[in-house]
Amino acid sequence: MIPGSEATACQRPAAPDPAPAPRLRGHLHLEARARPDGRTILARQSFRAPFHISKPHWNGHTLHVQVINPTAGILSGDSLEMRVHATDRAALSVTTPAVTRAFTMLDGTARSSQSLHVAAGAFLDFYPEPLCPHRDTSFLQKTTIHCARGAQLVFLDALAPGRAGRGELWAWRRLQLALDVHLDGRPVLVERLDAAGGKLAAAARFFQTPSAWLASLIAVSPRISSIDTLAAAITSLHGDGIRLGLTALDPDLLAIRLAARDGQTLRDTVAAIRQHLASAIPHLRADLRKL
């Protein structure tokens, strides 16, 4: 080839095989502790990509930690581990700024393990944006919650049906979501979703919400189920575009399930539920700057 001339397509060296996507083994460990003046601090923190956290911020009610994924989403082979401890009298809010995307995976699987511990007298608000599984993704997540008797917790697990804006619904290859909730050392709720998108699509059609955004909200607080007006107020949010059921699985635990026609309806309803719950759990009055 003449120096300076451009190589034609047939003269160019063959492009090397694409390198396999990096597989991240990330972790996030947080331990929140109350200072003598009542404010909560992170006594311990450790994280590795794809986890990153914002600068913790005391908002007057809780220490707010925003968990950020700088890779924009979850890729095949990723293995994520999160452990959050709220120790005695600590008040911690953990949020994410955007939906968690489980990207298309031509093969392989990504895994996530979440472990939340809340001590007696402590409060944990786990309030992430929904999980959005993309076409052909395969994502396995196990969440284990341990609450001591006397703990307070608000936990949200929300699932988008896919990239709804582009009409991609229930298109994932496999989604396994496991949730174990223990109260005072005993299992009080065990749920397992393990299904291809098509299977959940058939269920969504049969139950007359073909593009449902689904969520479970778990609220733990001493004697929360005995507040009659609270359950009635939350239950009354059921209506056009939102199906909502509330049940008390323990005197200290409410489980609220939602099926919404779209993401905004789900977001608005969850915000309204949290406002009602704030009558029993004043830490929820914190402004987490959610739209």
Next chain:
Amino acid sequence: MADAARWVGAFLQTADSFYPTGTYAHSFGLEGLLEAGTVTDLAALRTFLLDHALPPLADTDLPLARLAWEAADTPIDWPRLHHLSHLGAAMRGTAEVRRACLAIGSQRADLASRLHGGLAAEFNRRATAENWPRPSAIVAAIEGRTLGAPLEATLAGIVYAAAAAFASAAVKLLRLGQNAVHTLLADALACAPALIARAAQKRIEDLGTFNPWWDIASARHETANFRLFIS
């Protein structure tokens, strides 16, 4: 044949419609789904039963009963039975369905203890003394062991009990003929071998199910102004 003659009669008694377990008073969420407009005719009932109600048995009651059956072998693993009893309660996603499962299980455990003694009596004594929940699937396994019924028959009995409970509740909730309901029940029972085979693959950490629509309907039924069934 002689072995079967020893347990078949007593086993059939436990599945009889006048065996006093209180099952007749429950719809296990079906009435809530009727109120929600989801199950309103035979076709929808068929889809609900065959596609949504029975398949989760392979992830919940059937493997739970199998594990309890194995734990009840000599030497009996009582701590394991204790753990499985709590797990069986925790797998029910609404308070109403959980109470139904435990009330029926307790009634069956009391009856099995009184009628047959042996393992059933010892299980019931421990569960009562230590305040264990008594989920119906665990009790079915203990009952089957006590009677000498084989595991497969015990598990098929669980499928029958679940399908028959929905079918008998449906007769009271929908305009259905008995022939149509028994045709559906026969189709449901035909699923039993596949469900039992799938349940055999399950590990204890895999147990559980999730159907938010059914849970929502059941949860709303708890505070409905008008109810024919307790659940």
